[in-house]
Amino acid sequence: xxxxxxxxxxxxxxxxxxxxxxxxxxxxxxxxxxxxxxxxxxxxxxxxxxxxxxxxxxxxxxxxxxxxxxxxxxxxxxxxxxxxxxxxxxxxxxxxxxxxxxxxxxxxxxxxxxxxxx
Amino acid sequence: xxxxxxxxxxxxxxxxxxxxxxxxxxxxxxxxxxxxxxxxxxxxxxxxxxxxxxxxxxxxxxxxxxxxxxxxxxxxxxxxxxxxxxxxxxxxxxxxxxxxxxxxxxxxxxxxxxxxxxxxxxxxxxxxxxxxxxxxxxxxxxxxxxxxxxxxxxxxxxxxxxxxxxxxxxxxxxxxxxxxxxxxxxxxxxxxxxxxxxxxxxxxxxxxxxxxxxxxxxxxxxxxxxxxxxxxxxxxxxxxxxxxxxxxxxxxxxxxxxxxxxxxxxxxxxxxxxxxxxxxxxxxxxxxxxxxxxxxxxxxxxxxxxxxxxxxxxxxxxxxxxxxxxxxxxxxxxxxxxxxxxxxxx
Amino acid sequence: xxxxxxxxxxxxxxxxxxxxxxxxxxxxxxxxxxxxxxxxxxxxxxxxxxxxxxxxxxxxxxxxxxxxxxxxxxxxxxxxxxxxxxxxxxxxxxxxxxxxxxxxxxxxxxxxxxxxxxxxxxxxxxxxxxxxxxxxxxxxxxxxxxxxxxxxxxxxxxxxxxxxxxxxxxxxxxxxxxxxxxxxxxxxxxxxxxxxxxxxxxxxxxxxxxxxxxxxxxxxxxxxxxxxxxxxxxxxxxxxxxxxxxxxxxxxxxxxxxxxxxxxxxxxxxxxxxxxxxxxxxxxxxxxxxxxxxxxxxxxxxxxxxxxxxxxxxxxxxxxxxxxxxxxxxxxxxxxxxxxxxxxxxxxxxxxxxxxxxxxxxxxxxxxxxxxxxxxxxxxxxxxxxxxxxxxxxxxxxxxxxxxxxxxxxxxxxxxxxxxxxxxxxxxxxxxxxxxxxxxxxxxxxxxxxxxxxxxxxxxxxxxxxxxxxxxxxxxxxxxxxxxxxxxxxxxxxxxxxxxxxxxxxxxxxxxxxxxx
Numbered sequence: 001x002x003x004x005x006x007x008x009x010x011x012x013x014x015x016x017x018x019x020x021x022x023x024x025x026x027x028x029x030x031x032x033x034x035x036x037x038x039x040x041x042x043x044x045x046x047x048x049x050x051x052x053x054x055x056x057x058x059x060x061x062x063x064x065x066x067x068x069x070x071x072x073x074x075x076x077x078x079x080x081x082x083x084x085x086x087x088x089x090x091x092x093x094x095x096x097x098x099x100x101x102x103x104x105x106x107x108x109x110x111x112x113x114x115x116x117x118x
Numbered sequence: 119x120x121x122x123x124x125x126x127x128x129x130x131x132x133x134x135x136x137x138x139x140x141x142x143x144x145x146x147x148x149x150x151x152x153x154x155x156x157x158x159x160x161x162x163x164x165x166x167x168x169x170x171x172x173x174x175x176x177x178x179x180x181x182x183x184x185x186x187x188x189x190x191x192x193x194x195x196x197x198x199x200x201x202x203x204x205x206x207x208x209x210x211x212x213x214x215x216x217x218x219x220x221x222x223x224x225x226x227x228x229x230x231x232x233x234x235x236x237x238x239x240x241x242x243x244x245x246x247x248x249x250x251x252x253x254x255x256x257x258x259x260x261x262x263x264x265x266x267x268x269x270x271x272x273x274x275x276x277x278x279x280x281x282x283x284x285x286x287x288x289x290x291x292x293x294x295x296x297x298x299x300x301x302x303x304x305x306x307x308x309x310x311x312x313x314x315x316x317x318x319x320x321x322x323x324x325x326x327x328x329x330x331x332x333x334x335x336x337x338x339x340x341x342x343x344x345x346x347x348x349x350x351x352x353x354x355x356x357x358x359x360x361x362x363x364x365x366x367x368x369x370x371x372x373x374x375x376x377x378x379x380x381x382x383x384x385x386x387x388x389x390x391x392x393x394x395x396x397x398x399x400x401x402x403x404x405x406x407x408x409x410x411x412x413x414x415x416x417x418x419x420x421x422x423x424x425x426x427x428x429x430x431x432x433x434x435x436x437x438x439x440x441x442x443x444x445x446x447x448x449x450x451x452x453x454x455x456x457x458x459x460x461x462x463x464x
Numbered sequence: 465x466x467x468x469x470x471x472x473x474x475x476x477x478x479x480x481x482x483x484x485x486x487x488x489x490x491x492x493x494x495x496x497x498x499x500x501x502x503x504x505x506x507x508x509x510x511x512x513x514x515x516x517x518x519x520x521x522x523x524x525x526x527x528x529x530x531x532x533x534x535x536x537x538x539x540x541x542x543x544x545x546x547x548x549x550x551x552x553x554x555x556x557x558x559x560x561x562x563x564x565x566x567x568x569x570x571x572x573x574x575x576x577x578x579x580x581x582x583x584x585x586x587x588x589x590x591x592x593x594x595x596x597x598x599x600x601x602x603x604x605x606x607x608x609x610x611x612x613x614x615x616x617x618x619x620x621x622x623x624x625x626x627x628x629x630x631x632x633x634x635x636x637x638x639x640x641x642x643x644x645x646x647x648x649x650x651x652x653x654x655x656x657x658x659x660x661x662x663x664x665x666x667x668x669x670x671x672x673x674x675x676x677x678x679x680x681x682x683x684x685x686x687x688x689x690x691x692x693x694x695x696x697x698x699x700x701x702x703x704x705x706x707x708x709x710x711x712x713x714x715x716x717x718x719x720x721x722x723x724x725x726x727x728x729x730x731x732x733x734x735x736x737x738x739x740x741x742x743x744x745x746x747x748x749x750x751x752x753x754x755x756x757x758x759x760x761x762x763x764x765x766x767x768x769x770x771x772x773x774x775x776x777x778x779x780x781x782x783x784x785x786x787x788x789x790x791x792x793x794x795x796x797x798x799x800x801x802x803x804x805x806x807x808x809x810x811x812x813x814x815x816x817x818x819x820x821x822x823x824x825x826x827x828x829x830x831x832x833x834x835x836x837x838x839x840x841x842x843x844x845x846x847x848x849x850x851x852x853x854x855x856x857x858x859x860x861x862x863x864x865x866x867x868x869x870x871x872x873x874x875x876x877x878x879x880x881x882x883x884x885x886x887x888x889x890x891x892x893x894x895x896x897x898x899x900x901x902x903x904x905x906x907x908x909x910x911x912x913x914x915x916x917x918x919x920x921x922x923x924x925x926x927x928x929x930x931x932x933x934x935x936x937x938x939x940x941x942x943x944x945x946x947x948x949x950x951x952x953x954x955x956x957x958x959x960x961x962x963x964x965x966x967x968x969x970x971x972x973x974x975x976x977x978x979x980x981x
Binding site: 015019026030032034039040054059063067070078 | 245
């Protein structure tokens with residue numbers, strides 16, 4: 001029933017109005033006296049050196065790529081799971097084949113060391 | 119559901135439900151913080167908050183007021199728009215996911231059947247997963263826009279952790295979906311009614327999935343033992359290091375709101391939602407499910423705090439290995455076994 | 465909605481692809497257990513996989529296809545159009561011909577690669593797995609009768625090839641080539657998908673047959689329907705990108721130069737054949753009603769392709785770049801066949817394209833095999849200077865290379881002649897005299913740059929004393945390609961018949977050969 005989605009948008013609207021409103025009202029009552037030391041990046045009292053947006057380890061990219069692969073597989077499993085009974089034996093076999101290919105890929109990335117962090 | 123309601127009434131009832139749900143949710147969030155401080159205090163042989171009001175019950179209100187009146191610094195080196203957007207996004211998403219959670223059965227007011235849920239959509243689970251997985255944007259944007267090393271590192275860790283555990287989390291739900299055959303959370307609960315042996319965790323044999331879900335959900339909400347993004351000893355406060363006043367409070371609230379969502383979802387998916395013994399007059403019959411549901415949510419919140427008081431923090435490589443090398447294969451095995459068992463039974 | 469998604473015929477029709485996928489996955493897993501010095505077994509496993517797949521194709525050809533009627537496989541997607549059931553897969557002679565072509569190209573490429581990869585210190589099982597997966601994609605492209613299957617096949621092949629191009633991880637040129645190929649390939653796939661979406665919008669179906677019917681209605685109602693023309697042009701752009709026709713050819717020299725040499729050979733034959741299979745399938749089956757619209761476009765593209773390919777090849781000093789431009793010019797000749805014949809009133813041109821692709825597989829892979837064998841320790845071996853004096857070091861190789869080059873130029877007793885012969889014949893049959901004479905002129909131009917390599921091999925002294933060692937796999941590859949090049953040149957009958965058979969031409973080979981004699 002499409003109208004059932006309306007309350008979700010109403011909810012988002014209510015929340016999205018209420019939160020900035022809180023920030024605005026807060027602006028009227030809170031103090032505002034910034035000074036140099038307050039406005040420095042917080043590094044435990046040491047003056048910051050170098051740009052904060054430097055290079056970081058490539059492992060985060062690997063995790064991102066693996067996430068895309070496996071999350072898409074998960075998305076494929078969802079509609080299959082919901083229609084599981086309707087699809088019958090064909091659906092089961094087909095998804096076992098799908099999972100077998102997925103598991104081959106999983107074993108492969110594991111053995112290749114993509115899952116090692118250090 | 120709204121077949122016998124006019125459009126005006128439908129919108130009005132929805133707005134009323136929203137206006138009831140949001141303050142209750144915020145109240146739960148506030149008092150979860152109180153409960154956490156109190157319980158962790160007792161676990162650590164301290165008193166916890168005890169000065170403001172009886173048993174420190176007014177502490178959350180005092181904290182809220184304090185944060186409200188604090189100076190809100192926007193440092194000059196940040197990306198202004200994203201720096202502002204991140205906490206708003208985080209809190210909006212965290213609160214919104216409650217919109218599709220059913221807290222009880224149906225109530226009949228003047229002949230109109232109204233579900234105890236802001237709205238019942240047939241893809242509720244997908245909506246919740248979508249909204250919660252967007253939460254990673256809030257964290258990533260906060261860390262990047264802050265332009266501070268601690269923030270960036272914290273947000274990178276948080277993003278990597280959240281996406282890693284999202285895979286296991288998604289896979290752990292497939293078993294439940296096979297059993298119930300619907301994405302509607304109401305449908306999933308109604309499938310489990312009629313005694314605890316019908317709950318997915320027992321009758322459905324989803325206890326492994328339940329364990330995977332809990333672990334992954336703890337990691338998704340960045341809670342101990344998976345709280346590396348905010349590891350105080352290493353990263354000050356992680357991605358919200360540069361935030362102060364209400365913006366900090368928003369991150370704080372969104373974390374606890376996410377905990378509540380996880381607790382609700384765990385109850386709905388695995389523990390039979392609002393199912394429980396019903397007795398007494400009709401009003402009590404209508405409200406008892408809500409009570410049973412909140413009892414479960416309270417249990418999960420207590421579990422969160424208990425775990426926090428008990429377990430130490432993982433190392434980062436352990437954290438990633440736990441997700442990719444343990445939870446993921448376990449979840450895939452659970453999917454295969456569940457599908458085979460269901461096929462053999464029918 | 466079909467009650468059963470996969471029928472028995474479907475399993476038989478998809479068996480070649482299933483076998484290749486299984487062997488590809490097997491190679492991936494077996495590779496993890498093999499010590500470094502045993503990596504050759506991956507090549508052998510992959511070859512066994514290709515053998516099994518060939519057997520499965522033969523089974524389709526001799527069993528299911530014995531009566532010569534095209535088979536329609538549903539592949540989980542059947543649509544019912546006016547009482548006529550159309551599926552995702554069309555298994556006709558055309559598909560089977562190309563299946564053999566892909567399997568042959570992949571097998572020779574694998575034979576060429578084993579030793580080469582060892583020299584490059586990149587001997588991983590993934591190479592063979594990717595080759596097998598790309599063949600699966602090619603098979604989907606050749607037999608696909610549905611835009612979805614065609615596109616999935618295209619992407620499977622393309623993504624495997626992107627990785628293969630960048631397989632020399634430590635080589636900057638290889639990485640650069642892979643990135644360029646990836647970006648332009650993704651770009652062209654995007655344009656292609658856009659065209660496909662417009663075709664779907666016009667016809668309401670992804671099936672080529674339904675699309676052809678819908679386009680027929682559109683065209684007869686309004687020959688200048690802008691949407692149909694835009695759909696045709698975007699689809700054609702994507703396809704011409706894939707076959708590297710001018711003006712969409714810029715990726716080819718860079719990708720060919722940077723890729724591992726054996727992969728370059730593979731790309732220039734198998735990948736190109738697959739792109740051609742899909743191009744022919746779409747132009748002659750799906751877009752056939754728009755033929756009056758796309759013909760002028762093709763004339764422009766083919767003349768531009770021959771011009772740019774031949775003239776750019778003149779000034780190349782890198783062997784791989786030279787062969788890349790020469791392969792672009794060959795695409796130009798093949799496009800002429802598509803211009804001349806429409807596969808209904810005249811089939812000679814299409815038959816010529818099929819023969820051309822077959823002989824091109826032999827001669828171009830042979831040429832690349834020789835270039836590959838020039839790679840020794842410390843010598844990259846892809847400049848013309850590196851091949852200088854080859855005759856004094858390895859006379860057999862030099863003679864073979866000369867054979868391949870002469871065949872590429874289209875000198876009569878060799879296979880390359882028949883490719884060009886049928887194309888030119890079809891042009892003359894359809895009274896395209898200007899195009900025919902232009903093509904002949906360019907063929908003469910081609911002889912010049914091929915002979916530049918030839919003269920370097922025979923006339924110039926060797927620049928380095930390092931001997932050229934040929935591994936057993938390479939010997940087999942060279943033998944097969946040389947026998948193919950010479951054999952088709954001397955006894956073309958069987959292959960011309962095969963190409964004719966694949967298009968449903970009865971006894972076409974004899975009559976055409978009679979014309980020749």
